[in-house]
Amino acid sequence: MWAHVWGFLYSNYFRFWLKWVLRLLTGKCELQRLLGGAEAGARRTLSVEHSLESSKNKVLRNAVHVEEAEVEKCVRDVMKEKKIGQKDTRFKTNLRISLLQISGYKKLYLDVENLRKVPYDSENEEHEEQLIELWHLLMPHENLKARISKQWCDIGFQGDDPKTDFRGMGLLGLVNLVYFSKHYTNEARQILSRSNHPKLGYSYAIVGINLTEMAYSLLKNGALKGHLYNMVSGLPQMEHFHQFYCYLVYEFDKFWFEEEPESIMHFNQYREKFHEKIKGLLLDHNVLLTLPDTKKP
């Protein structure tokens, strides 16, 4: 209750006066203080994002929704609005980077969402090719005897036709699986073979699709901001999302075998525990969740 009242008073009144006092003392506006001081990365961009979003000025508030092509113009407009000389190149460059990161994150979410919304379609040749590619990447020494085959269970699909396993994750689930197997082939094969453990085993592909959901929901609720702002000083790309997925697969496998669950039936309980662990790591402003550098070009 008091926290609510305080939050309301702060964001509506005190924040304004605090900014005014600081401006008098330092001779700089909030954005100048943020962009001139802190090092590049999550801390700075998150503060800039918050400052812009809670601004009373429309130009500033709209800056977080600007498209890539408009960023240059938006930077100039913000500087004009805050009466900052256009010659302040440091401010200009830093604001530009932050705006690219902020709008890039929103764009990345839309791209990921669009891929997720494409249902897996076995009539679509491109989809089928990727599915077959996944098989070859994971099982280089074994031929797939037929498109509909019990063999799919060997890489952790549920039955003889993987097409029904992608569900709500659509093509995103498959693209993630293929990306990991293609760029971290050794790790993928190793994890697949570990996942066949007689007692602690799990279904590799299905768990992969579950982890796509985890990566997707973290992106959707903004939890990945810190990580991506630290990772890319510009526009984050689809590839960076896939990279984060790879991190999850790799780390989940380690986590699972360290925890030694009784059986696969406890999957959701450990998935949740792992989820909490990742959410905790993502709260740190210096977070950077990447795999050891073994990626193939």
Next chain:
Amino acid sequence: MGLLSILRKLKSTPDQEVRILLLGLDNAGKTTLLKQLASEDISHITPTQGFNIKSVQSQGFKLNVWDIGGQRKIRPYWRNYFENTDILIYVIDSADRKRFEETGQELAELLDEEKLSGVPVLIFANKQDLLTAAPASEIAEGLNLHTIRDRVWQIQSCSALSGEGVQDGMNWVCKNVSTKKK
């Protein structure tokens, strides 16, 4: 009895708890049904490893619904969840004709289980939103449901996606819980 004591009595009768087991082949739509029952978003569903459980309030009951993964590899674990089951809900993908035989076999085995003997069974003929879905009557015939004599049973066509038919099925569940338990 004074008003106060009546109120107190009403308050002290908690909802009767009901254990519902949701079974069926993989991709039958069990998790979608579970989420539909709990009024949750159904657009981000992934295949179930292990199980999901949710509690739903309905008609004075607290329904504890156990949704167990349907993949062949984990079907041997189904039996770990049989104990104290009040109602069995068996979900069928009505459009997946190629697997009618498999789903029929699994159901028959479940009905033979000692721990499930006498437990009322509701069969959801799911995915009626698909054009290729078989009608409930055809499924009932294919599975020889009329030969079930050792328990009450019902087949209900539904679409877990749109929610159509789900409530009708759940009404049957609540009705049959009360007759069995009281």
